[in-house]
Amino acid sequence: MVVVMRPEATAEDVDAVVARVESAGGSAFISRGVQRTIVGLVGDIAAFQSLNLRTMPGVGEVVRVSKPYKLVSREHHPEATTVQVAGVPIGPDTFTLIAGPCAVETPEQTLAAALMAKGAGATLLRGGAYKPRTSPYAFQGLGEKGLRILAEVREETGLPVVTEVVDAADVPLVAEWADMLQVGTRNMQNFALLQAVGSAGKPVMLKRGMTATYEEWLMAAEYIAQRGNLDIVLCERGVRTFETATRNTLDIAAVPMVHSLSHLPVVVDPSHSGGKRDLVVPLSRAAIAAGADAIIVDVHPDPQAALCDGPQALFGEDLTELAKACVDLPPLVGRRLVS
Secondary structure, rough: OOOOHHHHHHHHHHHHHHHHHHOOHHHHHHHHEEEEEEEEEOHHHHHHOOOOHHOOEEEEEEEEEOOOOOOOOOOOOOOOOOEOOOOOOOOEEEEEEEEEEEEEEOHHHHHHHHHHHHOOOOOOEEEOOOOOOOOOOOOOOHHHHHHHHHHHHHHHHHEEEEOOOOHHHHHHHHHHOEEEEEHHHOOOOHHHHHHHHHHOOOOOOOOOOOOOOOOHHHHHHHHHHHOOOOOOEEEEEEOOOOOOOOOOOOOOHHHHHHHHHHHOOOOEEEEHHHHHHHHEEEEEEEEHOOOOOEEEEEEOOOHHHHHOHHHHHHHHHHHHHHHHHHHHHHHHHEEEEOO
């Protein structure tokens, strides 16, 4: 069960709802979004129904939710959510290009990639300072030094930063430098990390686990929402199947399907799903046509020298082709490119 507060509800109104729920032996979790505050209830539903919560000041509605993911479900929140990342929207009426280097290597490489991304129409800069890799011998990122480089590039280009955090202990540090925190596919069910980013006060991009069902993905998002953060963007980045010709298999059906289940925005990662440069633009076109709210793409000034995922990074004519697709295609599905 969830209590949806009115937009004009005060902090005192929310506290009063929490106090009444707790008086009945229940627990209440407050999640604050851009437009509304939602209080998720855990406990005896019959006891909650006797509390007359609908009559309390500031309460808009009380909804009994059948889905196991209550706060991120469309059942109580039928309107699609727009998440703002330092003023850049990701939501139902717009299309947002997120681009940058998969890994921060040097200040020069990161700035060059950021300028390439911005020239292609990107309004958010992705870049990894911490890189969880399959091999322990692969480049693991520059850590805090990488965060500082991203902040310097943000200062020069004006692009807000999206970067991954891999350990709950690092969340305060990464949140200090980043505008949006990314939880990668390998950490989708790292529940301590999900709870930590949920409490960090920054928007979160949650990548789908490579073998996760839609429900498992949305339940992971629920961990973040339950800690008070509804500014969550879901990222489909390809799943593991029997096919080996591509790095992963892009589940394009995830875009409309998850939109039907959740009010959260859905982003597609054509770089990590295809794993090959010549697949990125076609998969991006498919994502736009399917209704993705954004795409997140790797770019690099010299992919052959990249320390991470060079074969999938765009540059030159491929990046120009992507830029054209991002201008031409969103209006055909009722969206405008964020610029």
